[in-house]
Amino acid sequence: MGAFFSLAGTKARASEYNEVSQSETCKRQRMSSNFNEENPRLIPSLPDEISIQILARLPRICYLNIKLVSRSWKTAVTSSELFNLRKELGTTEEWLYILTKVEDDKLLWHALDPLSQKWQKLPPMPIVAYEEESRRGLSGLRMWNVVGSSIKIADVIRGWLGQKDTLDRMPFCGCAIGAVDGCLYVLGGFSRASTMRCVWRFDPVLNVWCEVTSMSVGRAYCKTGILNNKLYVVGGVSRGRGGLAPLQSAEVFDPCTGIWSQVPSMPFSRAQVLPTAFLADMLKPIATGMTSYRGKLCVPQSLYSWPFFVDVGGEIYDPETNLWVEMPIGMGEGWPARQAGTKLSVVVDGELYAFDPSSSLDSGKIKIYDHQEDAWKVVIAKVPICDFTDSESPYLLAGFLGKLHVITKDVNHDIAVLQADRHNPLGSFPSTSSSHPADSSHEHSDLLAESETDVWKVIAARNFGSAELVSCQVLDI
Incomplete structure (x- = not known):
């Protein structure tokens, strides 16, 4: 059996990132095709049911090389059957996925296996085209890269106050990140100065990106959280006729059905009791974080007017009652913050x-x-x-x-x-x-x-x- 694992070759192991070029993969698959025809089973002399049991017990880092052995081995280690079995056996592994911004404001993903301490670079998010609407109708197709860029929330606030809008110089920014049902999600953000509704999902089993059902509204800098294996999205900002405006709305995505459903909007109750209309117009309420805690979604909030922000507690969503309530005083007022948007x-x-x-x-x-x-x-x-x-x-x-x-x-x-x-x-x-x-x-x-x-x-x-x-x-x- 060790001989089969060695067929993955040394070239892939030489890289700390465990990267293998597509041409190298195809060559390895061609070399193993004759072997597959002579031995239709994954492991000779063993039923495939037993072979799957063996593969399910191997460290996940091995799968990158194992799937180069043959087409049948690649199919096996990218099958839902294998990963469902890993859950049953308790052999699942937690990997850390880090999103970084590099030159030209591009975003790149890196995965870390903490047990082997090996890094793996994820495939880049795809380049796609979207139609943008203007007052005259469709202005045509604009190409943008989902990897985009990111800017500080302070730049968005400057846009609210009529200062120079950094978003006009950015191809894409402000996307939110979430993870549910074993997949990564990249949601919304800006394409130039327009907020996007699109949602992209990365499947680590197949190692591919694909577009899924869009959100109901375009959002940038929204917050995400997980409850009951569903992805919740709240707040953020949207581009309107008067510029950028904060959002109180919320929605939830069910990965099993691929459907977005509406959630009651955040009341922002603290923002509703400002003493004057002037303050209400100047201070913008924003959600500055979201965490799933004790079966509920905890959303700290702030009132922001560049360069000042004031913490105003927060609100908690209870999925059982489908209602928002004010966050306990100590929890909201004591929630540490570096700056608005980064609690x-x-x-x-x-x-x-x-x-x-x-x-x-x-x-x-x-x-x-x-x-x-x-x-x-x-x-x-x-x-x-x-x-x-x-x-x-x-x-x-x-x-x-x-x-x-x-x-x-x-x-x-x-x-x-x-x-x-x-x-x-x-x-x-x-x-x-x-x-x-x-x-x-x-x-x-x-x-x-x-x-x-x-x-x-x-x-x-x-x-x-x-x-x-x-x-x-x-x-x-």
């Missing part, structure tokens, strides 16, 4: 964590939300990060392998994946609220500082040159 949070083992940048340029804190006390508590007092002020997302949060991870660029400009690895549970520290005496808070900070030396370890790092972090997702396949 980083992740749920690990049922606990809600958020990244809170410090005033220092080389550190940050990790906080956990205590739903019983309705308070955020510091659990890791120092996160070793470097501040890249020109980057839209200088750091990201992810939860996989049952642990909290921070993705950032180190001092050598390598993209590093840091894992919180400590013997003490992350939530074992006492609360650091303002109501505590000053000396108690000082003692607690000292305790945290002393215990940070063994917290973080780098599980993977790679130099992607000038690439900037944009977003990340985790797929369990």
Whole structure:
């Protein structure tokens, strides 16, 4: 059996990215065609049912080379039967998918297998054509690249205030990222100055991109979350006659049916009680994050007027009642934020964590939300990060392998994946609220500082040159 695996060749293994050219793949398939005709079974002398059982137990990183053995082996390792069996056997693996922005404002995906610490470059998102509408009707076909670009939310706010619109110089930007049912989704964004409805899906089993049902409205900078194996999208901005306008609407995508359904719009109740019409016109309400927590969608919100923003709590959507309610005061007001649009949070083992940048340029804190006390508590007092002020997302949060991870660029400009690895549970520290005496808070900070030396370890790092972090997702396949 080992001889069959070796047919994948050394050329693919020589690359850390495990990339194999299409011509090389075709050549390998032609070389193995005679073998297939003589041995119709996947593994000679074994029923295919047993062979599938064997393949399902192999690490997923092996599949890239295994599918080069023959057409029948490629069919086997890209079949739903195999991956359904992996779920039954409990042999699924969590991979980290990182979206980066490179030169010419293009977005590229990279996948990391944390067990083997090997990286794999995903195929680029396809170039497609869309018709744009103008006041005179159809203005013709415009070519744009789904990989597009991304800009800071601050540039969008400048557009709201009538300043120079950066979007007019951008081919595509502001897309949202989601992951559901083992696939990545890229949603909406801008094509030049028009918000898009399109949705693209990446299937990691087939290693291909395809377009799926579009959203009901064009959105950029919307927020995504997963509940009950469905992809929810809320807020964002849309291009109207008066320029960019914030959206309160929400919708949900069912990957099983491929259908989008409407969800009640966010009330933005805090924005409705502004004292004057002037403030209501100047301060724009925006959703600054979304996290699925305890069976509900938690959406922190802000009122924004460049260059100022004010946190106004947030709202929570309950799928059972199909209603939005105000977020608990402590949860909303204490939700850490670096800037509007970048409230980083992740749920690990049922606990809600958020990244809170410090005033220092080389550190940050990790906080956990205590739903019983309705308070955020510091659990890791120092996160070793470097501040890249020109980057839209200088750091990201992810939860996989049952642990909290921070993705950032180190001092050598390598993209590093840091894992919180400590013997003490992350939530074992006492609360650091303002109501505590000053000396108690000082003692607690000292305790945290002393215990940070063994917290973080780098599980993977790679130099992607000038690439900037944009977003990340985790797929369990």
